[in-house]
Amino acid sequence: xxxxxxxxxxxxxxxxxxxxxxxxxxxxxxxxxxxxxxxxxxxxxxxxxxxxxxxxxxxxxxxxxxxxxxxxxxxxxxxxxxxxxxxxxxxxxxxxxxxxxxxxxx
Numbered sequence: 001x002x003x004x005x006x007x008x009x010x011x012x013x014x015x016x017x018x019x020x021x022x023x024x025x026x027x028x029x030x031x032x033x034x035x036x037x038x039x040x041x042x043x044x045x046x047x048x049x050x051x052x053x054x055x056x057x058x059x060x061x062x063x064x065x066x067x068x069x070x071x072x073x074x075x076x077x078x079x080x081x082x083x084x085x086x087x088x089x090x091x092x093x094x095x096x097x098x099x100x101x102x103x104x105x106x
Contacts, residue, residue: 019043021086022094025054028069029100032058038094041082048078054099069098 020040027033034057041050051068060066070076070089086095098104 021082023050023082024094024096025057026096026098027100028072028098028104029102031100034058043081043083043086045082046078047076047080047082047085050082050097051078054097058099065101067100067103069100069104071096072098 019042021043023039023041025034025037025039039053041053047068051066054068055062055064055066058066068075070085071091073089076085082095089095
């Protein structure tokens with residue numbers, strides 16, 4: 001039984017990395033809701049590129065507060081790659097990024 005689980009896990013990680021990752025942006029608290037909230041972003045980018053993209057879409061300057069979370073659970077490090085986050089935390093084939101103007105979770 002364990003050998004089958006191990007083989008299945010190895011197969012899922014041996015698949016080629018996606019070139020584009022679908023990212024679903026979801027507002028939390030008083031953050032403005034985006035008109036379009038599903039985008040495809042290069043999988044090789046660090047997460048800081050997602051943050052810059054989100055700031056640009058919202059029209060926010062670098063000094064304005066912006067907090068990002070994956071699946072309402074944790075704030076990823078800016079140097080995490082999009083592909084690693086997608087492989088580990090994708091839901092229904094997309095990476096859900098929640099954003100807020102104030103710290104929403106620890």
